[in-house]
Structures are given as structure tokens and as C-alpha cells.
Amino acid sequence: MAVKERVGTVVSDKMEKTVVVAVESRFPHPIYKKTVSRTTRYKAHDEDNVCRVGDRVRITETRPMSRHKRWAIAEVLSHSPKADAASADAPAKEVSQ
Secondary structure: OOOOEEEEEEEEEEEOOEEEEEEEEEEEOOOOOOEEEEEEEEEEEOOOOOOOOOOEEEEEEOOOOOOOOOEEEEEEEEOOHHHHHHHHHOOOOOOOO
């Protein structure tokens, strides 16, 4: 059986090792023939926490990892310009103990 793949945009990265990816599907309406876009949100496993909001990613179907998480990040296609600028401007935090 073929592994399902989707391409979408990261819309939330607030969880540990998990991101929410919005995948937009476009199709013609069956009666009116106007193009309709429908957005589906998937929770995907991001092992290294590399994804940021706005990144374009490819996700693949995987075994269930939690109650809602059935997808994993296969690759980051492009990073968002905002995420690149924010990481460059942010100073390194020091941990004091």
C-alpha cells in the first residue's frame, strides 16, 4: 500500500515535538464548477523541533503516535522569511543555575 503524503504550511508550533500543518485542497464544485478550497489541519510529529510557523513542509502518514497524531514531518521544503529573521534577531539565552 502506498504511503500518503501531503504538502502544507505549519500554522502552530507551540507543542513539544508536534506541529499543526494546514493542507489546502482545491477542487471544482460538483454542480457550480467554481473552484472551492478546503483546509484540513493535521498534527504531525516533529522530532527535532525544527519547524516554525509559516514553513512549507511535506508530511507522511505514519503509525498512531498519540490520540490525534498520525503524520510525521518528512522534509521542510522552505522556511518562512519571518522565522529566519526572528531566529537571527533573538539573542542566545543563558541558563543560570
